[in-house]
Amino acid sequence: MAPITNSPTTRSITQTFSHLKCKECGAKYEPIAMHVCELCFGPLEVDYNYEAIASKVSRETIAAGPNSIWRYRHFLPVQTENYIDVGTGMTPLLKANRLARRLGIKNLYIKNDAVNMPTLSFKDRVVSVALSRARELGFSTVACASTGNLANSTAAIAAHAGLDCCVFIPSDLEAGKVLGTVIYAPKVFAVNGNYDQVNRLCSEVANTHGWGFVNINLRPYYSEGSKTLGYEVAEQLGWQLPDHIVAPLASGSLFTKIYKGFQEFIKVGLVEDKPVRFSGAQADGCSPIAVAFREGRDFITPVKPKTIAKSIAIGNPADGVYALDIARKTNGNIDSVSDAEIIEAMKLLAETEGIFTETAGGTTIAVLKKLVEAGKIDPDEVTVVYITGNGLKTQEAIQGYVGEPLQIEPKLDSFERAWERSITLERLEWQEVSV
Ligand SMILES: *Cc1c(COP(=O)(O)O)cnc(C)c1O
Numbered sequence: 001m002a003p004i005t006n007s008p009t010t011r012s013i014t015q016t017f018s019h020l021k022c023k024e025c026g027a028k029y030e031p032i033a034m035h036v037c038e039l040c041f042g043p044l045e046v047d048y049n050y051e052a053i054a055s056k057v058s059r060e061t062i063a064a065g066p067n068s069i070w071r072y073r074h075f076l077p078v079q080t081e082n083y084i085d086v087g088t089g090m091t092p093l094l095k096a097n098r099l100a101r102r103l104g105i106k107n108l109y110i111k112n113d114a115v116n117m118p119t120l121s122f123k124d125r126v127v128s129v130a131l132s133r134a135r136e137l138g139f140s141t142v143a144c145a146s147t148g149n150l151a152n153s154t155a156a157i158a159a160h161a162g163l164d165c166c167v168f169i170p171s172d173l174e175a176g177k178v179l180g181t182v183i184y185a186p187k188v189f190a191v192n193g194n195y196d197q198v199n200r201l202c203s204e205v206a207n208t209h210g211w212g213f214v215n216i217n218l219r220p221y222y223s224e225g226s227k228t229l230g231y232e233v234a235e236q237l238g239w240q241l242p243d244h245i246v247a248p249l250a251s252g253s254l255f256t257k258i259y260k261g262f263q264e265f266i267k268v269g270l271v272e273d274k275p276v277r278f279s280g281a282q283a284d285g286c287s288p289i290a291v292a293f294r295e296g297r298d299f300i301t302p303v304k305p306k307t308i309a310k311s312i313a314i315g316n317p318a319d320g321v322y323a324l325d326i327a328r329k330t331n332g333n334i335d336s337v338s339d340a341e342i343i344e345a346m347k348l349l350a351e352t353e354g355i356f357t358e359t360a361g362g363t364t365i366a367v368l369k370k371l372v373e374a375g376k377i378d379p380d381e382v383t384v385v386y387i388t389g390n391g392l393k394t395q396e397a398i399q400g401y402v403g404e405p406l407q408i409e410p411k412l413d414s415f416e417r418a419w420e421r422s423i424t425l426e427r428l429e430w431q432e433v434s435v
C-alpha cells in the first residue's frame with residue numbers, strides 16, 4: 001500500500017486513523033473514497049488506533065473543546081484541523097418526566113436532534129464529517145441519495161463550505177424537505193422512484209462522475225458522524241452510559257454507530273463498562289429489520305416502503321443485519337408501529353414535552369410506548385430515546401389530526417364568547433374521557 005499523503009498546507013492532528021477495514025474479512029485499505037471490500041464485498045469501516053486516542057483525550061480535554069461534534073475530533077475520520085464546524089451537535093438531553101409519567105416509567109431522557117444545527121436533523125452530524133473528509137480528499141463536488149433530511153444537510157453544509165452539490169431524492173417527498181433543499185441552490189434531481197431506486201442510480205453516477213457521494217463512496221466516513229450521538233449522551237449523563245436506548249432504523253447505520261461510540265468510550269477509559277440494551281424503531285409500512293427480528297432471522301428480506309415515515313423508509317437497509325445483531329446481543333428489541341400510532345406519538349411528545357418531531361420521531365416514541373406496555377422496558381432503567389428530526393419538515397403528516405385556532409373578531413365580547421365555548425368543549429372532552 002502507498003503511504004498516506006496529506007496536503008502539506010493543512011495542520012495535521014495526531015493521526016488516530018490510517019486505514020479502512022472490511023467489517024467482514026478484515027482486509028485493510030487506504031483511507032480513500034471507497035466503501036466496499038474488493039475481496040468479499042463487505043462494507044468498509046474506519047479503523048482507529050485507540051492507544052493514540054487514549055493518549056490524546058480525557059474528560060477534561062473533551063469538555064474544553066468546541067461546543068459541537070468536533071470536541072470528539074480524535075474519534076472522527078479527519079486528518080487535519082481544517083474540519084467544517086457549523087455548530088453541529090451538542091443538542092439538549094432532556095429529562096422527560098411528563099412523558100415518562102404518561103408511559104409509566106421513571107428515568108426517561110430525550111436526545112433532541114430536532115434542533116440540531118444547521119438543518120434540524122441528526123443528518124447534520126454525518127454530513128459535517130463526510131464533507132470535511134471529502135474536502136481533505138480533494139473533492140470539489142459532493143452529492144447524496146436522500147430520503148429528505150440528508151438532502152437538506154448536504155445542500156446546506158456544502159453551501160457553507162463552498163462545495164458544488166448534487167442531490168438525488170424520490171419525487172414524492174414532503175414539501176418542507178424539498179424547499180429545505182432547493183433554498184441552498186444545489187442541483188436537485190427528483191427521481192420518479194423510491195429511495196432504493198434512487199440509491200441504485202446514484203451508485204452508477206458515483207462511478208461515472210467521480211463525485212463524493214456522502215452515503216455511497218464516502219459512507220465509511222459519513223457513518224462515523226453518528227457515533228457522536230453516543231458520545232454526547234455519555235458526556236451529558238455525567239460520563240456514564242444509560243441502561244437502554246431506543247432509536248429509529250432506516251439503513252440501520254445510526255443504531256450501529258451509537259453502539260460503536262459507547263464501545264469506544266469504554267475502550268479508552270472515558271466511561272465505565274456496563275451493559276446497554278439497544279432497541280430499534282421502524283414503521284409497519286417499511287419494517288424489514290423489525291420483521292427479521294420478530295421471525296428470529298439473521299438475514300433481511302427487502303420490502304417496498306409505504307409509510308408516512310418517509311425519512312426512515314429504506315426497504316433494503318445496508319446495515320440491517322448489524323442492527324439485528326446488536327439488538328439481540330444486548331437483550332434489546334426491534335419493533336414497528338402503524339402510521340396512526342406514529343401520528344398519535346408525535347402529538348403525545350409535543351403535548352407532554354414541548355418537542356415537535358417529524359414522523360421518524362413519532363415512530364420512535366410510538367415504539368417506546370409499545371415496548372413499555374409489553375414490559376420490555378423496566379420502569380427503573382435509565383432510558384434514552386433519540387429524536388432525530390423536526391416536525392416542521394413533515395407538516396403534511398399531521399394536517400387534519402391536530403386542533404385549529406378559534407377564529408374571533410378583534411373585540412372583547414367576541415373573545416369572551418370563544419373562551420366560554422372552549423371551556424365547555426374541554427369539559428365535554430373530560431367527561432368523554434372519564435366515562
Ligand atoms: C436518516 C434518518 C434516520 C436513520 O438513519 P440510518 O442511519 O440510515 O438508520 C433516522 N431519523 C431521521 C430523521 C433520518 O433522517
Ligand SMILES: [Zn+2]
Pocket residue numbers: 022023024025026027037038039040041042
Ligand atoms: Zn472483505
